[in-house]
Amino acid sequence: MSTEHDNEHTGEELARVHYLPTHDATGLARPVEAEVVEGELVSDAEYRRLTSEKAKALARYQAYKRDLVVVGRVTRRVATHERTKSTAKTVARHVLYVPAGAAAVGKRLWDAKSSSLYERQKRAAELAGDLDRLQEWESRAELFKERRHKRVMDWLDAPFALAKAVAVGIASVVALLLALGMVLAVADSDAGLILAPIAAVIDFVRWVAWVVTIVWGPLVLAAPWVAVLYLWNEGRKRNSTPAWLQPSATAGDGEGSLVTADGIVRALQHLSIPALNRAFKDGWVPRFDLTPTREGHGVFKGFRAIVDLPMGVTPEMVADKRAVLAKNLNRNAVEVWPSDYGKEKGGKPGFVNLYVADSGVMDKPTPDYPLLHDGAADVFAGVPVGITQRGEQVPFCLVGSNFVFGGQPGQGKSNGCRVVMLGAALDPLAELRVHVFAMNGDFDAYAPRLSRYHKGTGSEHAEQATEHLHELYAEVTRREARLAEIGAKKLTRPVAEKHPDLRPLIVLFSECHELFGHAEFGKQAAELAVAVVKRGRKTGVVLGFDTQSARTDAIPGELVENVGINGCFAVKTWRSNDGFLGDGSFAAGIRATDLRFNVDRGTMVVTGVGEELFEIVRTFFIAVDDDTGFDAATDVIARAMGQLAPGTPVAGDRPAPQIEQDRDLLADLDTVLGTERVPAGDVLGALRNLAPRWRPYQDHTVPTFVAALKELGVKVARTGNRNLIDPVTVRERLAEQSTDDLDE
Structure with missing residues (x-):
């Protein structure tokens, strides 16, 4: 039976058949072309x-x-990961601090032992063209070389002098010890004590050597680490590691927050100022009076640097290129503020004071008003108004400083005034008055605290405000006499606490362009406001103004020049800028034109609040809701009312000023005239003193005054070039007028 047949019946798979080599016809073996597989049969x-x-x-x-x-x-x-990169950078940076510190120490030692420092200063003076400075450093270099030569000669003689000094010293000490030993031997009758002091010294030296042997090992082991730590600290202070190893920007610092001296120099090199470019090309190297230093609090931080400029370049030129400078430093224009350091207190001419805020600082919200829930204020020491770009709180010292706020509509002037007046309201001694030349309710919540509160437009309010300024001028005069009476040179808080009639008086004129631009009362109001500001500083009478326009008929230039604090919100032109901040402000780099309309709302450029030439102040916000009528000032005013000092005037304590009624010119002439004829000019002056608030007397000139008398039937005699008023003629006409009135 064949194998295939068996497979069909059994259904089982048999092992593969391998054929052995066959023999051909010759009888030789012929291999079969097939793979030979070795294996082992295993069980399932x-x-x-x-x-x-x-x-x-x-x-x-x-x-x-x-x-x-x-x-x-x-x-x-x-x-x-960013944190890993930051950690790696930190480790690498701190490791590199050691060689950087070694380089710094080496450079310092080289400068101390060589004349390289003097050579660098001479080259800098030569590049700057400063001959006096060049001669000074040449003299210093010659003096240094003479001293160095003398030190070298002294070192040559030093070994011999030292050997001689050591020999003399040892002999002296031995002689002293022997003398002491002889004294002891005589005292104790023991000759063995002669060498006792020497033996004691030898024992002390042996003990010191033993102590040094014990301590020497740890000192030797610690010395390298102390040296490394010292070099690390020196390198850290220099902070000269590569830029890519510097700390990465964080959310707190803002992107690209790092500002270095090299970065500032590179930024200056690309300002396209011809004189500055020539200086760099000639090898001029900027000197930093202050290398970039971190300033600020919390999230409001930046860098301050003070750097000099070469000949032919002024700080104003750099200020004119502020937008380019900001771009070169990877900042928005509003975050970079160069100014003339020479115009600041203790500053140096020819240097630029550069402040570079962190990116995005201007977009961060300001903190809550610090006195919103508790606390009191002091108008003498300063009321909180806002924060700088560095996060520092800015107080306005009101007494002794009047203030002006200006800027485009809707940029925060009214809120700034609300903040100032709210701080003043929290001073228990301060009396507050407000004129608002509009029909808004910005100060309605303040009404209980205001001894006078007037709002509205029109001639009636303008006349009332002018009359108020008359009263304020008279009050300044009264206070001057009162201070002289009590022997005080100016009003201070102790004086105000002791004398209630000398309490500080803060008066705000909001939207004052409506007053100063009034056709009838504007000129007189402006003259009175300037007079009060000039004389009231020491008496505690403080005036504040806010307006949208810097035109002369909106706010007098003389008034702007004489106030202590000037604040300017966003404006469009340099004329408006200088109109609010004073002439020359724009050229000096004090520029509110760089504030962004609506974007930087609530931010103003301020002068007069510190030692800096100016500050960028972001005012606190006193929340209001026009839809619901909510005003956060309401609760603060209620708290202020509860902490008032006795005698501080509030609402209702000061009636509105009475408008002067029509006056009888003949009756007033009867009052001021005597029995002799008087020149018309002198009579007019007497009438103005009699009724200083009566507008016709203020506006009259001698010709118009004479014409007015003629209309009343008073003949004025003219002798030479003078118009003489006869009191007899005046009184006769007055009697006739009285008779006519009786007949009627």
């Missing part, structure tokens, strides 16, 4: 076991591969 159980182990091994291998992928992914993520 053994096969399953082997298969299971193979599957497990494959599973372990696959799990191992997955673990490798996970570890690689995690490792890559950790290695590329």
Whole structure:
């Protein structure tokens, strides 16, 4: 039976048949072309076991591969994470501080031992064209070389002098010890004590040597680490590591917050100022009076640097290129403020005071008003108004400083005045008055605290405000006499506490362009406001003004020049800028024109509040809701009312000023005239003193005054070039007028 037949019947698979080599016709063996396989027959159980182990091994291998992928992914993520990069940079930076410190120490030692410092200063003076400075450093260099030569000669003689000094010293000490030993020997009758002092010194030296032997090891081990720590500290102070190793920007600092001296120099090199470009080309190197230094509090931070300029370049030129300078420093224009350092207190001419705020600082919200929930204020020491770009609180010292706020509509002037007056309201001694030349309710919540509160437009309010200024001028005069009476040179808080009639008086004229631009009362109001500001500083009478326009008929230029605090919100032109901040402000780099309309709302450029030439102040915000009528000042005013000092005037304590009624010119002439004829000019002056608030007397000139008398039937005699008024004629006409009135 064949094999295939058997397979068909059994259904079982037999082992593969391998044929042995066959023999050909010659009888030789002929190999068969087939693969020879060696193997081992195993049982089904053994096969399953082997298969299971193979599957497990494959599973372990696959799990191992997955673990490798996970570890690689995690490792890559950790290695590329910002925190890892920052840590690596920090480690590298601190490691590099050591060689940087060694370089700094080496340079300092080299400068101390060589004349390189003097050579650098001479080159800088030569490049700057400063001959006096060049001669000074040449003299210093010659003196240094002479001293160095003398020190070298002294070192040559030093070994011999030292040996001689040591020998003399040892001999002297031995002689002293022997003398002391002889004294002891005589005192104790013991010859052995002669050498006792020397033996004691030898024992002390042996003990010191033992102590040094014990301590020397730790000192030797610690010395290198102390040296490394010293070099690290020196390198850290220099901070000369590469820019890519500097700390990365964080959310708190803002992107690109780092400002270095090299960065400032590069920014100056690309300002396109011809004289500055020539100086750099000739090898001029800027000197930093202050290297970039971190300033600020919390999230409001930046860098301050003070750097000099070469000949032919002024700080105003740099200020004119502020937008380019800001671009070169990776900032918005509103975040970079160069100014003339020479115009600041203690400043140096020819230097630029540069402040670079962190990116985005101007977009961060200001803190809450610090006195919103508790606390009191002091108008003598200063009321809180806002914060600088550095996060420092800015107080306005009101007594002794009047103030003006200006800027385009809607940029925060009214809120700034509300903040100032709210701080004044929290001073228990201060009396507050407000004129608002509009029909808004900005100060309605303040009404209980205001001894006078007037709002509205029109001639009636303008006349009332002018009359008020008359009263304020008279009050200044009264206070001057009162201060002289009590022997005080100016009003201080102790004086105000002791004398209630000398309490500080804060008066605000909001939207004052409506007053000063009034056709009938504007000129007189302006003259009175200037007079009060000039004379009232020492008496505690403080005036404040806010307006939208810098035109002369909106706010007098003389008034702007004489106030102590000038604040300017966003404006469009340099004329408006100088109109609110004073002539020359724009040229000096004090520029509110760089504030962005609506974007920098509530931010103003302020002068007169510190030693800096100016400050960028972001005012606190006193919340209001026009829809619901909510005003956060309401609760603050209620608290202020509860902490008032006795006698401080509030609402209702000061009636509105009475408008002068029509006057009888003949009756007033009867009052001021005597029995002799008087020149018309002198009579007019007497009438003005009699009724200083009566507008016709203020406006009259001698010709118009004579014409007015003629209309009343009073003939004025003219002798030479003078118009003489006869009191007899006046009184006769007055009697006639009285008779006519009786007949009627």
